[in-house]
Amino acid sequence: MSNCIKRTSSCLIISTLLTFTSPGLAKTQIEIDYDTASFKNEKLKAGNVEVAVSYDRKEEFNDIDNLQYQILYNGIPQLTASTYTRFTGGVFLQDLDGNGVTEVVVRTFSGGAHCCTNYTIYTRQNNQFVKTETGFLDGIGGTFQDLDKDGKVEFITIDNSFLYGFSSYAGSFAPSRIYTFTNGKFNNVTRRYPQHLKSRAWEMYQAFIQSRKEQYEVNGILAGYVAQKALLGEYEEGWKFMLANYDRTSEWGLAIYQENREIGKYPNFPTALRAFLIQQGYLDKNGKPITN
Structure with missing residues (x-):
């Protein structure tokens, strides 16, 4: 029986997230899949928040970090980080809690038949970006x-x-x-x-x-x-x-x-x-x- 039938929310693609590519509008999302070529310093921007993203496509998988990103606020670098993702991943900007300040969301995939996606969210608090993670979740992890x-x-x-x-x-x-997602934390509201x-x-x-x-x-x-x-x-x-x-x-x-x-x-x-x-x-x- 199809796993998608039995776990619909696990099989959804994040279709509700918009990638702005129209002239005059800044890009807010980068998606990485199996065919994505290496790229360097692709820019995302929403309001005062900007991210420069680089990706190194690997033919062999060795768990060495291949996704790098730098977060800027008002044009000033705030943090630089790197992580590993296999086959698929992405970075997008979205105001998750409706407070007018954009969050940075980094999605990575560990590989494996049934595993595992992690979302890392950076939210601005007290003049700095605070990191929160979902931890590894099945399949694509979930949808926003x-x-x-x-x-x-x-x-x-x-x-x-x-x-x-x-x-x-x-x-x-x-x-x-x-x-x-409120004040840098996930709250169960099921x-x-x-x-x-x-x-x-x-x-x-x-x-x-x-x-x-x-x-x-x-x-x-x-x-x-x-x-x-x-x-x-x-x-x-x-x-x-x-x-x-x-x-x-x-x-x-x-x-x-x-x-x-x-x-x-x-x-x-x-x-x-x-x-x-x-x-x-x-x-x-x-x-x-x-x-x-």
């Missing part, structure tokens, strides 16, 4: 979109802890994570966007139907579905659906680990899932859904 059209951008991604948790990567379907959550829950349900039809893995989808329903305040409904449909023969995710050592085994998938949902903050220590 203004979901509620309030002028502030949300970062839409998934809870990566569900990948491989109860099925193979292809059989997993992780629940939503939505963040705002529950504020029920329409987005409902849409993904429906995608999960459709993926489950298709997997069951193909006699493929279902527990990885059901795990994400229960968590997604919990985010919607519909945990009991999701739990009942899982109980009626889970694969009782699968032992994926039943092992209990402590300090990377297996110390036991859960008796079944529902027991393992409940423990996992407590661990990941979807349920409280008593197994009751958390509502905020």
